Amino acid sequence: MxxxxxxxxxxxxxxxxxxxxxxxxxxxxxxxxxxxxxxxxxxxxxxxxxxxxxxxxxxxxxxxxxxxxxxxxxxxxxxxxxxxxxxxxxxxxxxxxxxxxxxxxxxxxxxTSANGPEFARWADTRLDRWLVDWALRNGKEKTARSIARERGIETLVDIDLFSDIRRIENALTRQSCTEALAWCSENKAALRKVKNPLEFDLRLQEFIELSRIRNLMEAIAYQKKHLIQWQDTHSAQINQAAALLAYTPATAFGPYKRLYDTARWTSLVQSFRLAIYNLSTLPTEPLLHLTMYAGLASLKLPACYDHETKNVDCPVCDDSFGALAKEVPFSHHVNSTIVCRLTGRIMDDDNWPMAFPENGHVYSKEAREI
The missing domain is CATH 1.10.287 (Helix Hairpins)
Structure with missing residues (x-):
């Protein structure tokens, strides 16, 4: 080390x-x-x-x-x-x-040093990996593949994994549980170990869709085959869903109307994403965001949100980075560091702080020479 x-x-x-x-x-x-x-x-x-x-x-x-x-x-x-x-x-x-x-x-x-060319090359590769990760999470697979190919890092990024994630999410968006259920079957033991209810939620949704189109006999058969086995842990949800056999989407009310709500498909997409991220040990946020959070947390100060004292060289004072910085706490500085708003340079023994007698505003000695 x-x-x-x-x-x-x-x-x-x-x-x-x-x-x-x-x-x-x-x-x-x-x-x-x-x-x-x-x-x-x-x-x-x-x-x-x-x-x-x-x-x-x-x-x-x-x-x-x-x-x-x-x-x-x-x-x-x-x-x-x-x-x-x-x-x-x-x-x-x-x-x-x-x-x-x-x-x-x-x-x-x-x-041996973070300032040497060897670390710079390694850090550049790391940044490329994080950019690919961000692109994949935001559905920009062509961009991710192009960066990976140009930088020669195909084996250092998880394009195939995110391609599968996108394929299954697209199927759920089209209101099809087939691909997601196949994934659950492949990972049944792991999902059971972490007590993830994704498979039950998918099965329940398929039952709801059969009830929606009033295919009642098939819905009853589906319930006996796929939902009854979850009776010990999800009895309340199963019993509530069974009432859909008596209600159509037009006559449903209260909790039964919510079961027919198509927004459930969006929730299934999010549940699947969290499940596969968990099983693949991936963070829910892009790695690029996590590293930026860490950097912004060390710079964020209350003054960054004061429109009159913003520093042009401060990332947190920038509107785009400032929005991301809202998610992190303010930095803790034992000793204050005063930065000149005109030059962006730190004021110290070689660059004294100087105050105007008229308004009391403080600037650095170097700013006097501008």
């Missing part, structure tokens, strides 16, 4: 999602592989035990036993092919991305 004026702990705090995203992706590949192996091995074990029992009982012909063994071999070959395809399509690329990202982070540990 570098032992200079660089705050490595603070820098690495911002880089946690950068390293965790490919790690979580590989965990998903591992879980999928493990599930396939357990499923196929269980089937093979069942077939082998059945063969053993029939052999001991003297049942079955050699041809039937041979056919069963060939079936076991075929299942094993299919499993091998599935695992190889999964590893080549997702496993090895994810490992490569993880390796490159860790190497990118390790380079900063050997940098």
């Amino acid at each position: 570098a032992t200079n004026n660089m705050n490595m702990d603070g820098m690495m705090l911002f880089e946690q999602p950068f390293a965790r995203v490919p790690y979580e992706n590989y965990r998903k590949v591992f879980r999928t592989s493990q599930k396939n192996i357990e499923k196929e091995l269980s089937a093979l074990q069942t077939t082998a035990n059945d063969l053993m029992k029939r052999a001991r009982a003297g049942e079955g012909s050699p041809e039937e036993a041979l056919k069963a063994v060939e079936g076991m071999i075929k299942r094993t070959e299919i499993l091998k092919r599935k695992l190889a395809e999964l590893q080549n399509a997702s496993g090895l690329p994810t490992l490569s991305v993880t390796r490159e990202r860790l190497e990118h982070l390790s380079t900063v540990e050997s940098i």
Whole structure:
């Protein structure tokens, strides 16, 4: 670790999602592989035990036993092919991305000064990553891909992840839960672990849509198949939604009218976004905003919002950055620093503060020479 004026702990705090995203992706590949192996091995074990029992009982012909063994071999070959395809399509690329990202982070540990060209290059790459992250979160995927390609940082950004997020969000905007439910199925264990109700909310919405078009028989069947299993934790919502079978969107009132409100789709988009950000260990705010918050919090003063004392060189005094700075607390300065509003320079022993006798306004000595 570098032992200079660089705050490595603070820098690495911002880089946690950068390293965790490919790690979580590989965990998903591992879980999928493990599930396939357990499923196929269980089937093979069942077939082998059945063969053993029939052999001991003297049942079955050699041809039937041979056919069963060939079936076991075929299942094993299919499993091998599935695992190889999964590893080549997702496993090895994810490992490569993880390796490159860790190497990118390790380079900063050997940098001895924040003022040197090595850190400047690393910081430029970091800024490019944050710009790509901001573009992806704001639906500007073409811009993000263009920046990543021009800067050569395709493996250092999560374009594919945000592309999937945008695809599922667009489907929800079109009032389709299919893609989101498929994602919930792939991440069922993780969602259950954090007690996230997204899958139930999606299932409930599909029931509501069946009630909206008055397909009542299918709605009842859907409720029995997909909602009853949530009875222990969401009984009140299920019982309330069941009343939609008796109310149309035109006759519904109170809570039943709110269930028919199409604004629920917007809430589902937000719920899905929070769920996938949580599972992918991504912050809900763009990393660019988080770093700007940190910088603005160290500069923000009450004077920044005084129209008469604004400093042209202060980011917080700027109207655009000032709006972002409203989200952060004022900075805490043990010792005051006085800055000349004319020159933007700090007033100290070499640049004395001087006051006009007429109005008492204070300016720096250097301002006298302007």
